[in-house]
Amino acid sequence: MPITIGRRALPALCLAAAGKARAQDAWSPTRPVTIVVPFPPGGSTDVTARLVAERMTPLLGQNVLVDNKPGAQTVIGAEIVARAAPDGHTLLMSSGTTLTINPLIGRNLPYKPEDFAPVVHVATLPFCIAVRPGIPDTIPEFVAHVRANPGKVTWGHNGRGSFNHIAGALIQERLGLDWQDVGYRGDAPQLNDLLAGTLDSILVGGATGLAAARSGRAKILGWTGETRLPNLPDQPTFAEFYPGLVAVTWFGLLAPARTPPAAIARLNAAGAAASADATVRERLLNEGIVAAGGTPADFQAFLTREAQRWGPLLRRLDIQLN
Structure with a gap:
């Protein structure tokens, strides 16, 4: 026997369906979020990660922890994140070394840029x-x-x-x-x-x-x-003194590829808010670091420009990561 739905019931059903869709689209971490830093404690990447983690914790409603995994010119830490579950609970605080330079000069890297989903461009760092x-x-x-x-x-x-x-x-x-x-x-x-x-x-x-x-x-x-x-x-x-002589690296948060868009969006909002926080910006500046921000698409476009910028120099100098 066919089921019929009255016209008066349709708005309620539509609202219920929309609410269910929003609930499915929403994402919140269900356990602490770990930011892997592929450098030892104390350096600029580590300092940046800890400031951002501290500010992201209340925004996400879960502790955001920093885990230092140095070694092999940042390859060890990057590989850990590339192979992590794409559920939004493991992030990489990358620097330019990890995802600009290494892919251009590395031999048989255990990861590639496509293994990561950009979350937010956190900061830039002049040397x-x-x-x-x-x-x-x-x-x-x-x-x-x-x-x-x-x-x-x-x-x-x-x-x-x-x-x-x-x-x-x-x-x-x-x-x-x-x-x-x-x-x-x-x-x-x-x-x-x-x-x-x-x-x-x-x-x-x-x-x-x-x-x-x-x-x-x-x-x-x-x-x-x-x-x-x-x-x-x-x-x-x-x-x-020498116009055009500029060399600036960067810091940014990335997730494993295939992390759900809802998780990327929530993490981006928290990371961008952390970078925009006045106290965080001031503390970064005191370390010679300039806060950035923006959307995941902004960060992806930035990464593309950086690869295009440094590639010719690295080919001329024939620098290789053994």
């Missing part, structure tokens, strides 16, 4: 160069000193293929420097050598460079961003 006492402490004088001492002036970075290694390679190529690079496993050991006087200079993120300057045993020459940091107006950029 700074800090030098020990006895090394010229202005940008033009430093460049002249390196040119006058080919192969003798040392600079530290986070290992071959790291973003600050690539930034240093760009400076070397652009300015024609024979600058002796020394790779380290993270910021802390190179900072220790700089402060001990056994390393001439370091090219690092702001948290480490500012720590060096605050120690009184090193000085910041300048930054590799397009403009001066608003909280450090007296510290110049390389671009002021």
Whole structure:
């Protein structure tokens, strides 16, 4: 016997169906959310992740935890997230090393950019160069000193293929420097050598460079961003002396591919709100980090532009991640 529905019942049924659809579309974490940081504690990526996690916790109604998984030029941490369940509970706080540089230079990486779903562009980070006492402490004088001492002036970075290694390679190529690079496993050991006087200079993120300057045993020459940091107006950029010489990395949250759109949308809202929070922005600036934000589509477009920008340099220099 066919079932008939009266006209008066239709609006109620439609409202019920719409409510059910909204309930299915909504997403909230059911347990703590983990942000994997593929670097050791204490560096700029870790600092950024912890500030954002702290602000995202009340917005998501679940604890947002930071789990450091360093090693293999960020490959270990990235692989963990690429293979995690795509349920919104595991995120990667990537830097430019992980998803801009590694895919361009890596051999047999256990992940590819398509293994991740962009969530939000959290921040950008210009590098700074800090030098020990006895090394010229202005940008033009430093460049002249390196040119006058080919192969003798040392600079530290986070290992071959790291973003600050690539930034240093760009400076070397652009300015024609024979600058002796020394790779380290993270910021802390190179900072220790700089402060001990056994390393001439370091090219690092702001948290480490500012720590060096605050120690009184090193000085910041300048930054590799397009403009001066608003909280450090007296510290110049390389671009002021050498127009176009800009090298800025980035931090962003990504989820495993195939994470439901509803989860991406909720995580984006929380991450963008964290980046826009006045206290978070101020604390990031104090570490030399500039908050960003935007939609997942904005972040994807940014990642595409970054790959297009750095690819030609890496091909010219034939830098490979072994």
